[in-house]
Amino acid sequence: MLQIALWKRLAILLVCVTGLMLAAPNLFYGPVERHNDALTALERGAISTPEIEDALAEWPDFLPSGLVNLGLDLRGGAHLLAEVQLGDVYAARLDGYWPEVRDALREVRAEVGTIRRQDGAPDELRVRISNPDGLQTAVTAVRALAQPIVSLTGVGQTDISVSGAGDVLTVTLSDAEKAATDDRTMQQSLEIIRRRVDEAGTREPTIQRQGADRILIQVPGIGSAQELKELIGTTARLTFHPVISRSVDPSTQPTADQLLYPAMDEPDRFVLLERTPVVTGDDLVDSQPAFDQNGIPAVTFRFNPAGARAFGVYTAENIGAPFAIVLDEEVVTDPTIRDAITGGSGQITGQFGVEEANRLSILLRAGALPAEMTFLEERTIGPELGQDSIDAGQIASLIAMAAVVFFMIASYGLFGVFATVALGINVALIFGALSLIGGTLTLPGIAGIVLTIGMAVDANVLVFERIREELKTAKGPSRAIALGYERALSAIVDANITTFIIAVILFTLGSGPVRGFAVTLGIGIVTSVFTAIFVTRLLIVFWFERRRPKTIEV
Known part of the structure; x- marks a missing residue:
């Protein structure tokens, strides 16, 4: 008969209320988003400011605060296509080999004589x-010194090629090592860019490798392509070098094993350094904004065990000597070593404010990009264009819903009203599910919701x-309603399972807009079946138990 157990009724109502609560923050998108961004900033070590406190107060902490992330086409944002300069990595790798090559040749100095590094192509080490x-x-x-290559394509090969002519020895990376290095560089660049973008509080970026040396970056909600370039395009390479001279003439020509960098706080002062660093930013495990003993914004850093050990050994052996902290080819500071620094942590101070300290800590924490990037294409999609897309989607959704409501009420009367109420709950459940999983809504996603509205009935x-x-045949309306739901169930399940399989295939094989469409379509199918089988039936049961009609018209 037409009966639903109490626990089932409570379960259905609980799902509906939970879905409505999860969807509700999307009605207050701006305040909730500012609240979430402020909360994330504090969790990641940002310094509390009045602006952050005001943003936190815009939405109560005890209410759900999940939002449907808006894609680039709805929210506006920045689009970049970057080319990674893979050749830069070859030069850095060969620079790292120089100390080993020098030590190996010193062991046979009786036969080779004196050794001196020579200038050469970036992908060569000439001695x-x-x-x-x-x-x-x-x-x-x-x-x-050659080592086996650790990659599937380089099995049985070594990482360097060594040749000689006359009195010059040349070291280059082998072709297999270059291929393995290219792949590692691209993977590292993708991961570092992703970490930097996420640290900046943005939502659902699209970061994909294209071809051999290009990366596509799309970030919704960021102000401009230039702002994104400032964050991503900064290499933020931190190194610690022995100092040869704290102040030299800018016209000084450094030798092949030396570097000449300007001081960050004194652009007219140039510092001469040894090329090979003691430790690098690769050994950093954490970096946070802070204040020094004078209340000036600073950035603290902490090394991993290997970096801490190397740094401790160097400072213990060079007490009284200067060393330089270099950030992106500028000397941040060049203090004198007073004591051995064995704790593996330190602090960077300079002429920067709270905002710069936060950004620098993000860049250091995310790691240094292994190579420079050239931006081949950049595009900013304004929020006005995104708002136009949202408005168009809303109009399409309202028209679709109005047409469906008119058809259902005209065709089925009161039962059509029940279906209409369930349809509204269905749409709310879709947005609640997207908010729960942190899904991204794009223009094709809106098309999926519009399609779901049509399919839901x-x-x-x-x-x-x-x-x-x-x-026509059943004994009484109660029996007719029960049999109607029972005998229509198989057709409902069959129709929606086939559509859901298509959504899964689109999500698995598609990318970008196709996946956005598949996500909303798949969620819509699940919520449509739930509202049709359970919510609509529960509404009919409530009405039937209250009215007890002898006859019904459908």
Whole structure:
């Protein structure tokens, strides 16, 4: 008969109320978003300010605060296509080999004579020896430094190639090592960009590799492509170098194993450094904004065990000597080592404010980009254009819903009203589910919701038509309604399962807009079946128990 157990009624009502509560924050999108951004900033170590406190007060903490993320086409934002300069990595790798090559040649100095690094192409390490007769000995000694390549494509090959001509020995990366390095560089760049964008509080960025050396970056909600470039395009490479001279003439020509960088706080002062760093930002495990003992904004950092050990050994052996902290080819500070620094942590101070301290800590925490990037394409989609898309989607959704409501009420009367109420709950459940999973709504996603609105009444049509048929033979309206739901169930499940399978295929094989459409369509199918089978039936049961009609018209 037409009965629903109490626990089922409570479960249905609980799902509906939960969905409505999860969807409600989307009606107050701006305040909730500012509240969430302020909360995220505090969780990531930002310094509390009056602006952050005001943003936190815009939405109560005890209410759900999940939002449907708006895609680039709805919210506006920045689009960048970047090319990674993979050749930069080859030069850095070979610079790292120089100390090992130098030490290996020093062990056979009796045969090769004096050694000196020479300038050469970025992807070459050239070393001149004073005794050309010992060239073969030098080549053999350096070849012994070669290591097997750790990659599926480089099995059985080594990472460097060594050759010699006259009195010059040349070290280059092998082709297999270059291919493996390219792949690692791209993967590292993707991950670092993703971490930097997420740290900045943005939502659902699209970061994809395109081709051999390009990366597509789309970030909704950011002000401009230039703002995104300032965040992503900064290498933020932190290194610690021994200082040769704290102040030299800017026209000084550094040798192949030296660097000449300006001081950040004194642009007219140039510092001469040893090229090979003691430790690098790769050894950092954490970086946070802070204030120094004078209340000036600063950035603290902490090394991993290997970095802390190397830094501790160097400072213990060079007490009284200066060393330089270099950030992106500028000397942040070049203090004198007073004591051994064995704790593995330190602090960077300079002429920057709270905002710069926050941004610098984000960049250091995310890690240094392994190579520079050239931006081939940049585009800013204004929020006005995104708002136009939202307005168009709303108009389409309202027209679709109005047409469906008119058809259902005209065709089924009071039962059509029940279906209309369930349809409204269905749409709320879709937004509640998207908010719960942190889904992104795009223009194709709105199309999926519009399609769901049209499909949502299909199950009700099947049920109502079946009830009409059962009224001709069943004994009483209660029995007709029960049989209508029972006998229409198989058709409802079959129709929606096939559509859901299509949504899964679109999500699995598609990308970008196609996946956005598949997500909303899949969620809409689940919520449509729930509202048609359970919510509409519960509304009819409530009405039937109250009215106890002898006859019904569907």
